Amino acid sequence: MTEGPRGAVGYFVHHQGRGHAERAAAIANRLIDCRPVTLFCARSDIFPALDPRIERIAIPSLFEAEGTAPPRLDAMPTPDTLHCAPVGWPTITRAVAAITAWFDDAAPALFVTDVSAELGQLARIASVPHVAVLQHGDRADPGHMASYAAAAGLLAPYHADLEQPERPRWMQAKTHYAAGVGVDMTALPTREAARARLSLSQDADIVLVLAGGGGTGTPTAPLTLGARDDAGAQWFTIGTIASEWHETPPGNLRHMGWVDNPQDWIAAADRIVSSCGNTTVQMVCAAGKPWIVVPEWRYFDEQLCKADALARAGVAAVAPHWPAHAGRWRALWDEARAIVPERQRAMVHDDAAERAARWLDHLATDLWAGAGVGRRDRQASEGQVTE
Template identity: 35%
Template sequence: MTRPLGYYVHHQGAGHLQRAIALSRALETLGRPCTLMGSFAGLDTTGAPGPVLDLPDDRLDRSFDGRDGAGQRPECFHYVPLNHPGIRARMGRIAAWAAQNDPALIVVDVSAEVALLARLLSVPSLVVRLSGTRTDRPHLEAFRAASRLLAPFPEALDGGDVPDWVREKTLYGGFLGGAPARAAPEEDGRIVVVFGRGGEGGRLDALIEAAGAVPDRAWHVLGPVVGTGSAPQNLHLHGWVTDVRPHLAPAALVVGGAGDGLVTAVAALGKRFLCLPEPRAYDEQEAKAQALERLGAAVVHRGWPETGAWADLVTRGLALDPDVVRRLAEPDALTRTAAAIEALCRDAGCTPSEREP
């Protein structure tokens, strides 16, 4: 019987789950059964090809920022508040699943605590390494505990202060959104603005000003928007959509943050990109935005633009060569990464004496 793979999914934003579903489906085609593990309230897991283990919530409150604020926290952890029954049950369920299923590997996307738990359970792990400068003790110890690291972006986009041993341990998977790179369909000139789950969303008054600053373009907005007001005829609010790609396909310009999900979709469709990196821990989006700007794959602006800046930013964005960002999307990234994970499963499932020299 083939030993299963466990895939831990962080609940901040939707990109982690989208990546997990795409990879687990690719692994299932190779005969490797996958179980997704995480807190999935409000997230769509219907695309998962195998079992889903829903874990109790570990947040202290809805303003979860990944840290518990404890001054006496052990240095190898980010988030270990005491007397939290959700965390106790969460870790217990992961441990019980591992004891019952004897997994070949656990993919951790992302959690320093789950990475160290996998090591304590004597289960090999593949820990996802996101962009940015992650040289704090918990990240480095999680990286050290892992069998390998997985960067869900091309090596050309790696940025921040990354130790050499971390880079050498990293498998660069490329964009793993499940959409192959292809020529974009015919565009109709629209501007598409995207707000993800992981951020604060958009403000209607600011969007009205942006649409008014570039009135000859239709503006389509995906994701959460707050505020009230009368939108001009060229501004269309679509709310949250499960798959942004059909909405991006006709866009002449995409506007949004530097989250993995959006950057993956922009590259896969070869879209001109105005990148507005959002504040994130460890400068995750800033590091990715700098790399995109350096490669000429995006126009980057920090913060939401003032009304008077929009016309010039749109002009510069429309002047980009979309082939630059399209070349970052490797058509075989998903299948290549799944094959590498399957090979790691086979190797990790052996005892030291069974491995080939």
């Protein structure tokens, strides 16, 4: 792999939710001006608009079985150095084959994983330098730490003030913080313009419940308690929700379903309730609103750790679980109203994607500086050069 400093960058994108694809697209659309970019993902419908120069390679899902593995293979324990590594899944075999075949053909300068600790380790084994995208969570296990230690760099899609204090210094030393990457809030409308677009009253006190796309849906039973106690406000939900038979929905709670313009709804709201997926965090911080966060279950306690970071930074009122009575809602709103909007907005940088792309390009260039000096080049390995 001695093609020089302008070699391609490969980019694996996890297909759960939309945050991985949104930030990958934002970075790739800028990095493509510097060097070729190839995206690997099991889905194509989750990406926003991509520069036509960006190559996309569809791979099977690494996380969903195709058929059933033989019982003895299915029962094999997973070593501590791996997380999702079942045995006997042809989909994983084909995905890995597609990636390693590209490694051999493209001779890439860098491979980015967003996110897979296993693929980070695969790149290192294949002698390809990689960058691991960081997520919040309790990730001090051997699998994550092996991928982080083997990485040439770490990319954190959040502000440095939201870093987990327990992360070791050697990790932070090679981390680039891309605060707000993947969310373009520069064209966020005013509150008045957003309400006009949505045909909402300019005088109403509006609470927006923002449900993400990475889970099974926001439970609405707790929302009925909050809305019923907040009779002077109009509550709206957007996104996926999950209702229960025992609810008594009040008239001031309306479910709008999945929408294509969440920025308008966020701009129109006076107060916001949400979980803390990466995209949600960045959109709400960019808007600067009284904000209640209720973390959802995620692997490795990702949202619990992120909620702790938001609380430490003073940008959200955090509840460890959904409020179960009206008094708890009132206490959280008191805390949320004390948040300084300018502190929230400081968590997002408008040029985060451009900065991240430049960092990746410079990292790839620096890593391969002097490539080929005192070494066999790729032609020799293919038998095109003799002793």
